[in-house]
Amino acid sequence: MSRATFTREEADSRRQDLIDACARKLADGGVAAATVRAICAEAGVSPGLLRHYFAGIDDLVAATYRTVGERVKAALDAAVAQADHRPRARLSAYVVASFRAPIADPALLATWIAFWSLVKANAAIAHLHADIYGGYRAGIEALLAENGVAPGDCRLKAVAITALVDGLWLELCLAPDTFTPDEAAEMAERWLDALLG
């Protein structure tokens, strides 16, 4: 039996393939399915290659969280940039974007839940989580300030908005039959109305 052939790829391409495969495995099988062998098979690569690009499976999972987090943040920022320039429209755009493509993707949401489940047990993931959510919340706080919310109220209101969005994400992912992304966006909008007084 001869050794399998392979094509040489640029480093960043393989790295990204592994990250994407990791996200996919986390999405449809949870943490238990994101094994070295399963991820590499999903990426169409032999198991040994993982440690050529990452320090280990934990490092790959962390890199995946970072990548997915940056992708989400970029999508949110893009939504704000494309929105009407009025403060309220900008805030709405930021929040509602969570329920539109490319963020409202079942696989992405499932991956996100897997990351949540790792925060308490994995220190590196915990640090990453604090970083990602800090940035997310900072974005909301800035938009709240634009809308005339008192500086002392921004922190808690940003938490409250993040909580509703995460909760709706969660239910949209775990029980997608009970409501639609449009209804989720509608509820989020209503929450903004309530918080802006």
Next chain:
Amino acid sequence: MSRATFTREEADSRRQDLIDACARKLADGGVAAATVRAICAEAGVSPGLLRHYFAGIDDLVAATYRTVGERVKAALDAAVAQADHRPRARLSAYVVASFRAPIADPALLATWIAFWSLVKANAAIAHLHADIYGGYRAGIEALLAENGVAPGDCRLKAVAITALVDGLWLELCLAPDTFTPDEAAEMAERWLDALLG
């Protein structure tokens, strides 16, 4: 080396010990830490005993979800029973109880997140989840109806309330330094105000 001694316990006691140990392991180590050997060690029992009370590890995890779910539901119902009889007070009691003892327990919330991460991959857990959340939502819908919410609006508003509560739970568990349970309860109350119009 002689065989270790042991004391004979009533079946339900050992069963409950294993369930509690499973919840504890899920809480502080996530799904990865909830192995047969780790759980049995936590329960002070030899590894082989698990299969005397459960069909396997998956069965134990499911039983743990069911038990924890029932405990939460009982606490919520108790809070409503102790509340003022006016409809709005009863609804508030149901929602705010999520941020008071015994529900607002870090270990319980961490366990809950672990269950979320299993829903998509494990059919039995998914069925259980639908059951538990169905009951939870039904409780809110009944209280909303008491408060004069139109039948057609109850479903979506119950989803919205559940989402905010879950989102606040999540952040309270993953980033407990950013806000307090009291602030969470305050936000939930405000959400009720907004939804009741």
Next chain:
DNA sequence: CCCCTTGTTTTACGATCGTAAAACAGCAAG
């Protein structure tokens, strides 16, 4: 006092895990 039931422990097995290290193959440079 002995036996019988059964809760409990022990031991063993095959599968799979993450990782290390060696063997190989593609491709550019000489």
Next chain:
DNA sequence: CTTGCTGTTTTACGATCGTAAAACAAGGGG
């Protein structure tokens, strides 16, 4: 055509996983 670098695969190892089945011990009924 050959050489050297390195991306990639293969193989191997020790650890740990869930489970099956046998060995044992505790306590009650004859």
